[in-house]
Amino acid sequence: MSLPPAAVALVARQVKQLTAAPFAGVRYVPSDSLETVLADVDGPAGTPYAGGVFRVRLSLGADFPAAPPKGAARARGDARACGAPLTRAFPPPQASS
DSSP: OOOOOOHHHHHHHHHHHHHHSSSSTTEEOOOOOEEEEEEEEEOOTTSSTTTTEEEEEEOOOTTTTTTTEEEEEEESSSSSHHHHHHHSSSSSOOOOO
């Protein structure tokens, strides 16, 4: 799968902006392809995630930017607090009746 030329230009421009003026606690991590965007995100102070570093991966599909990227996160450091707080904050959807 490959990104359309307009999407490649958009992602390249946004990566350049992010590396020139990064968000606090977020570090861009170069990858082999613009179809995969990686970043390390620091756990916020005062939360169970403080002190952790979370690798975020966004996978951009051929229909990007019309469709959102698919995302995943992986913890490094002390990630013991990850599962339960996330499950409480984002419970699985319930079937509506």
